[in-house]
Ligand SMILES: Nc1ncnc2c1ncn2[C@@H]1O[C@H](COP(=O)(O)OP(=O)(O)O)[C@@H](O)[C@H]1O
């Protein structure tokens with residue numbers, strides 16, 4: 366179904382938005398409202414005419430939504446002329462309740478509220494965005510697209526933690542997985558690049574942004590992913606630790622003055638490559654490594670070694686791997702991370718072509734040698750387009766096309 370969808374991705378301190386045509390993926394405007402609730406608020410609104418970047422007081426999510434509509438009024442395109450089909454919201458945690466996207470109503474909102482305890486860093490911000498958008502665009506249908514939905518197909522042995530069964534059930538403790546819109550989009554693109562239908566191929570997707578996760582996709586279906594109950598498990602990230610012996614938390618509680626919230630902040634905001642080297646941004650980290658900084662070199666090695674381990678694990682989980690796809694900011698841009706991660710993996714049938722890996726590009730491309738049994742791709746993700754497509758699908762089903 367075609368039509369323009371306003372896609373909203375609300376974070377705790379920022380709000381990203383796009384107007385995207387659900388069929389073609391063409392974005393007529395993209396924007397970011399930053400530093401919500403703090404000093405130094407900014408709006409960055411991009412249209413085909415150019416980029417408008419300016420300071421703007423943004424007290425809360427209502428003010429952020431207002432700043433967005435003001436940007437459209439002032440710099441275009443005209444939201445009315447765009448004839449929006451719907452608003453599509455990214456919601457990070459949909460729990461085991463939502464295996465697919467849904468039309469928003471009060472009942473859906475209350476279920477997402479109920480799930481906020483499982484994603485305290487993400488769901489409250491997503492809910493704030495939904496509340497404001499419903500008030501601001503009361504005439505438009507609104508749809509939620511969950512990060513978790515794509516992973517609800519995981520088999521029980523992949524989503525189950527080996528915990529006391531009753532405790533786990535009572536507190537809904539299991540692995541949910543995140544970045545589902547990206548894994549769905551990129552795995553489909555990978556199948557197309559292999560010249561096959563998604564149902565025919567097995568792919569490992571490595572989504573490496575600030576948050577990072579790996580996903581084993583068998584025949585178009587997620588069978589395992591590295592994030593778990595929350596987006597903290599798995600890969601080493603910009604500021605998140607990823608996998609850790611859970612006893613580390615107990616040790617810190619027993620032997621330091623740190624409280625639960627301090628440890629939460631430590632693991633989510635002051636760990637990962639930032640915790641190891643003082644640098645969160647992969648570009649800064651790479652520069653520091655080139656300058657001879659040994660902490661930065663260790664951080665990069667830890668980051669890539671964790672990735673290698675997941676590639677090995679997911680090769681075993683899938684049995685046969687047709688392609689590995691790198692995506693998101695680091696995956697799409699860092700030749701160094703790709704090379705270090707895949708170094709000497711010939712034993713798994715993975716042969717990187719160093720020249721193709723180093724050639725910069727903005728489009729989907731193959732970076733493995735002609736002989737590599739497992740193809741290696743760089744595929745730019747497009748979570749907003751995937752959200753717009755899902756939104757249009759729900760609208761077509763609910764109202765007819
Ligand atoms: N040219 C580049 N080389 C290496 N890393 C890059 C490059 N461009 C962006 N990145 C990295 O991508 C990461 C952000 O990825 P992104 O997908 O935008 O994250 P998120 O959506 O989670 O905020 C940052 O660590 C940034 O350093």
Ligand SMILES: CC(=O)OP(=O)(O)O
Nearest residue numbers: 543544574575576596
């Ligand atoms: C779920 C998650 O980690 O999202 P992000 O990468 O946007 O932080």
Ligand SMILES: [Mg+2]
Nearest residue numbers: 574575576693
């Ligand atoms: Mg992202």
